Amino acid sequence: MKRLLIIMLCAGASLKGFSQAQPANQTYSFTIQDAVNYAYEHRDSVVNAALDVKSADYRVKEIIGQGFPQIDGTASIQDYLKIPTTLLPGEVFGAPAGTFIPVKFGVKYSSNLGVNASQLLFDPSYIIGLQGRKTYKELYNRAYNRTKIDMNVAVTKAYYQLLVNLEQVKLLDANIAQLKQLQDQTVAQNKQGFVEKIDVDRIAVQYNNLVTTRENTLRLLALNYQVLKFQIGMPIEYNLTLQSVLADVKLDENVAEMSIDTAAYRNRAEYGLLETNLRLNRFDLRRVKAQFLPTLSANAAYTFSYQNNSFGDLYSTTFPSSYIGLTLKVPIFSGFQRTNRVKQSQITVLKAENSLAQAKNGLNLQAQSAKTMYFNGLQSLNNQKRSQELAREVLRVAKIKYQQGVGSSIEVTQAQTDLQNADNQYIQGLYDALVSKVDLDRAYGRIQ
Template identity: 30%
Template sequence: MKKLFSPKLLLLAALAGVAPTALRAQSAQGALPAAPPAAGVMALSLPQAVSYAVQNKSTLLATRLAEQTARARVGEIKSAGLPQVNVGANVADNFKLQKSLVDFSRFGGAPLQGTKLTAQDIAAAQAGTAVTLSPAYGEAPQTGPTPLAFGLQYAGSTSASVSQLLFDGSYLIGLKAAKVYEQLAQRQTQQAEIDVVEQVSKAYYSTLVARSRLALLGRNVQRLDTVLNQTRKIFKAGFAEKLDVDRLQVQRNNLVVEQQKAQRLTELSLALLKFQMGLPQQQPVVLTDSLGAALVDAGALRKRLGVANFNTGGGVAGTSALPGQPTATPGQENAAEQTRLDQQAALSGGRAPQAVAAGNYNNRVEFSVLETQQALAGLDLRNRRASAYPRLLLTGAYGFTGSDPRLGGLLEFRGPNSRSSRGFLNQNWFGFGNVGLTLQVPVFDGFRRKYQVQQGRLAQQTIEQGFNTLRQSIDLQDAQSRTTLVNALDVLDNQKANLDLAADVARVTRIKFNAGVGSNLEVITAETELRAAQTNYYGAIYDVLVAKVDRDKATGELYNQVKK
């Protein structure tokens, strides 16, 4: 034991505890740098863009750091149940020793003033008889308290202590809560990933629509240039007025300006996509998906939603009523109630509302997050109650204390076998050790635990109210996203029909103008209406794509839909 726990060893161990801190500080500065952007042009499909964003978006990286923090927190909680070992050392220069008052008169008593010897005592002593002499004492001096310093100028100590937790109700509950806390961090990361998928999907679709509209404007400029050149030739031949040429020139100038604006908006949409992905703006990219591939199958989508077709006015097969219109039922007694049930059936796509709600609740990560928070609140309440249980620890310590008039003498660490040059013992360090049990029993804390338990119960009730609010919010989002998607599909059908009509009108107008039976003003009007129909059509396409993303998010299927 003396070899294992010598004063020098304990002192060096205490001083060496400073070294790991410096090493950690140096290693923190040598953290890995951020990955450089990819060289060359990066080809991106929507799944690839989402995958890159999930791996590189800065907000997600911060969320994953919080997840790692949760894991570290779990390790911290578990470490409380492991042995706790501490080593300490202390060296002090008592340049002014603390003094205490001591009354020495209480220790010495009255002074001895001699012994009275009589003639009888002398005679008895000469006769061989033992004689007991009676000492004579004087009056004890009253010196009063005198200051006295204890100890030497230099003092030191070094020790090692260990403690082991044997029982703690809060620790056992904390182990369960640590695992739930880690699950909460994982679900929050999943929720952040879904938000990133939504943002990237909308930005990707916006770029596709802007790119397609820009290409269409380019074709419109080419077609208008053809009409303008033909009109100029007709004007030179004397069969058209200069006013006709000027009108077409004005229209072309406006179309070129619109094309330039569309070009800038396309670049801005691409910059927004890079931002949502966490991609550097300097990185060139090319989108590999086409707008035609991104368009959803409206018929299949309507069938899944269980809604009417815009053109037929019927249901999926053109036989059922439009959403929200009650269907007459033979023997119906309560028309208002039946209307409400029909509307619910339309909003749920023909499924029972209870089944739709249960499916949405289980698919939504927000619901899982709230369930995890509820589990944590329950464990927190149990932990507050467990604070009333006793706490038992096993403790032990071993160390040395020393003192000396000189600092050099204190650092000599003279043990029990040390002797001076004159042969006297001059030990200046002395060992000590102890082993014991520590029992902590909370008796009265001023009702602090009572109010903590009340707070825990109120926190649970708050989360239960949060469940009601979340269910209502999910139901509303489900109905709202479905209605928005249905309306967007109807608008898309309408705008597609308008675009076909406007294109046909423009085609016929150009034929009439080339044949000399139509006016230039009719051509300009038809081209203007065609561009408006094209703009509305692409706007409707974007609205459908965004509504589809919102619908997938509301049903909890967004991440899976993007991966397909």
């Protein structure tokens, strides 16, 4: 029992020390750009794309290394459990013709230590590979840039969603405070006998519904905070607050520039990626064609040979040998393999050219569509603002009429409902406009 108590105390002390060693939940306050920069450093897709760039660098170095001297060391040892037997003609030793005498040549133990070296002197495929190394690295750099753009878009939209949720909570708080005041006034008037109980109930129902909507919105707001933290690669237990506000977002900027139709596709990372891929495919076609040409390499070797019937004396005497030479390899016939590889590479180039042409049309269409959606979103948002102001004015007049006894509670509750609908439509229009702005900036290649 005493031993068990000691173990429990030690375990408790260890757990306490472990908990104290854990970092406390960190708190961050980010602007939109801060959130994007954090995602560049912590989101796995961006980090992996950056690692792909490093891997491409190593791949280029690997290709370059093929033109350096290739040196290998070799070592071998043999123990002939039975030395091979060779039959020699008997007449050599004075025996009758047609007879053979078995003779064993060699020793029981042998060993070889050597160094082999080769140097590529001429290989068209290697030369073309060196010419395409910059294009190969450019492909991965462009892919990394496209991943960053995708992340920028996703993070910005998630940030805007939070800003819209916060604006929605503000509107709900204002409506709840206004409705609470009206409810208190109606309850007081009911006690004095100026209004009926049903008027109190109507406003109470609307008030409760509005409070419930606010609670649901707050839960959704908390969830969207988690979504933003996930998008930027931040642990969800960290605390995050927003520095940017809706007033910082200029929805109507660059309107004159957007009205001018330009070749927006050239600014898109996707188009540049396809262009680079096409150039790389053309290099590959040249490399495959170069396989029809001869290759030349130099080679050399130096070997130490050891032989003895006694393992202990195996390395007492050495028999060195060495050579240098040239190897010329001339392709003659490979069963049409090289020809078929060329045709496959030609088809790959054609497909890349088709994809590039289609991408040009698709990206131009995307830019036109994004511009249309943006202008429609702005117009809808402006209309929703005006509707919201009108609904607020209608509610103000309905409340005055109701307080003066010339209006009904139904008019007030209906006006309150209309204001809530106008607020909801405004919130939706605001989010749509913000998202369409992000899509427009991406379509015109402004996000880099």
